[in-house]
Amino acid sequence: MLARLGHIRNWIFDLDNTLYPANINLFTQVDQRITDYIADRFGLDPVAARIKQKEYFHARGTTLAGLIDEHGTDPHEYLDYVHDIEMDVLDHNAPLVAAIARLPGRKLVFTNGDAPYARKVLDRIGLSESFEAIHDIHATNYVPKPEPAVYAGLCAAYDIDPAHSIFFEDMARNLKPAKAIGMTTVWIDNGSEQHADQDRGFIDFTIADITTWLHEIMEDA
The missing domain is CATH 1.10.150.450 (DNA polymerase; domain 1)
Structure with missing residues (x-):
C-alpha cells in the first residue's frame, strides 16, 4: 500500500470526526x-x-x-x-500518535474550526506535537471548506504541492476540491456524513478507521 502512496510528502488531516471517532459524539x-x-x-x-x-x-x-x-x-x-464544551470524552490515542509519527513528510491539520479549539482536541488525543501547523477558519478569512479558494490558500501558505499531498476528511464533499487540484483523497466513512453524491471519482480511498488504515499502509515501510 505504501508503494502506491510513495509520492506523498504532505499528510493533511481534517480535525473533527477524523482524528477521533465520530461515535464519541x-x-x-x-x-x-x-x-x-x-x-x-x-x-x-x-x-x-x-x-x-x-x-x-x-x-x-x-x-x-x-x-x-x-x-x-x-x-x-x-x-x-x-467550542466551550467538555473534552472528557476524548482519550489519549497512543496507536494513532505512533502511526502519524511514522508517516514520512510534513503533517498539517486543515479545519473549519479554530486553532485554540483544535489544540485542545489534539492535546487530549496526544497529538499536540505531531503537526507542523493548524490551518484554521481564521486563516481562511472565515471562508470554509469546500470553497476551492481555501485549498489553494492552504497550499500557498505552506508551499504545498497538491500532487504530493493526501487529504483525510469525514465530510466527502470537502474532498472534491482537494481532488480537483491533484490531491490524493481519503474519505473516513464513519457515519458522520452520508455520501449522497453519485460521483465517487474524487474519492481515492474509503476507510472506516484512520488509525487502522495508517498502520496498514506502514506495514511494509
Whole structure:
C-alpha cells in the first residue's frame, strides 16, 4: 500500500470526526452549542434554530459563514461560544500518535474550526506535537471548506504541492476540491456524513478507521 502512496510528502488531516471517532459524539456538543447560539441570538425555538443552522451549513459550508454574511456575526465571539464544551470524552490515542509519527513528510491539520479549539482536541488525543501547523477558519478569512479558494490558500501558505499531498476528511464533499487540484483523497466513512453524491471519482480511498488504515499502509515501510 505504501508503494502506491510513495509520492506523498504532505499528510493533511481534517480535525473533527477524523482524528477521533465520530461515535464519541464530541462534535455533537459543538453542534448543539451552535443551535443554542442561534436560538439565543434570534429568539428562536430550538426547532427553528436548528433549521436555520442547517440551512446555513448546507448552503455556505459552515453556519458561521452564513451568520457573518447575513448578520455580521463576530466570529471570535461565536467560535468561543460554540467550542466551550467538555473534552472528557476524548482519550489519549497512543496507536494513532505512533502511526502519524511514522508517516514520512510534513503533517498539517486543515479545519473549519479554530486553532485554540483544535489544540485542545489534539492535546487530549496526544497529538499536540505531531503537526507542523493548524490551518484554521481564521486563516481562511472565515471562508470554509469546500470553497476551492481555501485549498489553494492552504497550499500557498505552506508551499504545498497538491500532487504530493493526501487529504483525510469525514465530510466527502470537502474532498472534491482537494481532488480537483491533484490531491490524493481519503474519505473516513464513519457515519458522520452520508455520501449522497453519485460521483465517487474524487474519492481515492474509503476507510472506516484512520488509525487502522495508517498502520496498514506502514506495514511494509
